[in-house]
Each structure stands twice: as C-alpha cells, then as structure tokens.
Amino acid sequence: MKGLYTALMCSFDEQGNINEQGLREIVRYNIEVSEVDGLYVNGSTGENFLISTEQKKQIFEIVKDEVGDRVKLMAQVGSLNVDEAAELAQFVTNLGYDAISAVTPFYYKFDFEEIKDYYNTILEGVDTKLIIYSIPALTGVSMNLEQFGELFENEKIIGVKFTAPDFYLLERLRHAYPDKLIYSGFDEMLLSASVLNVDGAIGSTFNVNGKRAKQIFTLAQSGRIDEAREIQKVTNDLISEILENGLYQTIKEMLETQGVHAGYVRKPMKRLSEEKLLKARSIAEKYL
Ligand code: NAY
Secondary structure, three states: OOEEEEEOOOOEOOOOOEOHHHHHHHHHHHHHHHOOOEEEEOOOOOOHHHOOHHHHHHHHHHHHHHHOOOOEEEEEOOOOOHHHHHHHHHHHHHHOOOEEEEEOOOOOOOOHHHHHHHHHHHHHOOOOOEEEEEOHHHHOOOOOHHHHHHHHOOOOEEEEEEOOOOHHHHHHHHHHOOOOEEEEOOHHHHHHHHHOOOOEEEEOOHHHHHHHHHHHHHHHHOOOHHHHHHHHHHHHHHHHHHHHHOHHHHHHHHHHHOOOOOEEOOOOOOOOOHHHHHHHHHHHHHHO
C-alpha cells in the first residue's frame, strides 16, 4: 500500500450530477499519464462532503470498475453519520477496495473516547484495514502522539493520512510506529515529509502533477535531496498559482485542457469566472 495516491476528483455536470464518462477519464488520466500508484476515492478533493450516500456508492463502483486491479484503491468512508460510514465500509469491502480511510468526526466537539468509538464502530463488521484521515485545518480535530497510539492499538488501523504542517509530530509518529503506514497529505510539503521517511502521499494536485510528485518522493528516498528540491520548487510554483486561482476548480479546468472532462464543482463551491478560467488554462499550458 506504499506510494503515491491521487486524491481523486469527481466529474459533475452543470446540475451537480455525476458525469460517469468524465470520472472514468479522470481515473484513466491518473493511471496512464500521471502514473500514480493508487487512488484515494471520495476524499475532500472528491467533494465527498457535498454528495449523497447513493452518489458516494456510485463513485466507488465506477472507479473500481474502471481501475480493475491496475492500481491500489483507498476508499474514504468517513461521515458524521457513523451508520453511513459503516455501511460504506461494508460496501467498498464487497467491491474489493484495498483499504478504507475515514476522516476524524468533526463539527461537534467529540472527545477522544468518542473518536475511538467511531473508528471501532466503522471497523466492527469488516476485515478491511483502515487509514485514519487527519486534517486538523478542516476538521478542527488534532490528535497527539499518545492518541494516535491508542487508535493504532486496533490492528485493523494500519496508518494515517497526515494532512498537517506539524513536522515534529510527524517525526515522533514515524519514530514510534515504524510499522504503521504514514501518508503525507500536503503536496507543497511532500519533500519535507519524504525526508522524514513517510510511506507515501495522498494529494489533490497529483491529478495534474503526479509525475513531479513521484519524482520528488523517489529522489528523496534515494537521498538525492538537491534534485528533489528543484522539483518541489516547480511544484510549489504550480501549487501557489492553483491555490490563488481556486483549488479544485483550477485542477478541473487544467484537466479539461488535456481532453479530460473533469466538469464542474458542486455547490456551494462556486465556478471560476471567465478571467479565472483563462488563468487556469494558462497554468496548464505552463506546467503540463
Ligand atoms: C483529500 O481528501 O482529498 C485530501 O485531503 C488530499 C490532500 C489535499 N487536501 C485538501 C484539503 O484538498 O492535496 C492536498 C491539498 O489540496 C494540497 O496540498 C494543496 O494545498
């Protein structure tokens, strides 16, 4: 399960319905052009928190059907509705996904016992292994070393997608849990995380920048830091332009320039203005 995973986008039409062909094209682009090792399905980048249970299931099915066994698949099933999360965990297990992942429960201020119970409940009925999805900036949920350790006591919890700029905690986790899988979650910090020996990374910008990300990761693993730093620099030039223009919208438009029908974002996210559409196309021209 090591390596680089694209946090997969989903293609939606103007009404917000899933565009199946577009989604299949995004999957193929990631496998055939970006050449990533796996896909992280229905994460933040997949606009997971804006869609219905039925739509989530439909996306899981389409992606598995398109991928077959070509790359590894991780399914993000986390939900504030723990019954939905458990149902989706069962659903993707039946589809043959390689692992599940679940965002820490958010919005209400759950205490750690509640967070632990959430993960154990999701895992009760399935044998599939789970990667914790930790993203404090969006969820407001930060866990410390001991709390990660307590979650890791459940043998079905095999790792964490660490989307935080806390390299002290990342180093402590790596040191304390050499056998757990740690994935870096911020693409702009991939080199720094790779130097700390993470097992892989999961990123939204890999949809369009997968090749450079892979180079950063593999160069860092073989100690070629100067070369990796050069590629991280170009990557970060790209990421700052994307972030300034609108993250998911810009990546979608960049994919469109490559003949991939990535479509629109779902409301309440807003679409790019004409000016920003042109900017997205110029970013694609510059970096793809
Ligand atoms: C997800 O579930 O899609 C992710 O968390 C992927 C990680 C990304 N985080 C978000 C919130 O989109 O790739 C990062 C991020 O977009 C990138 O580093 C730019 O900041």
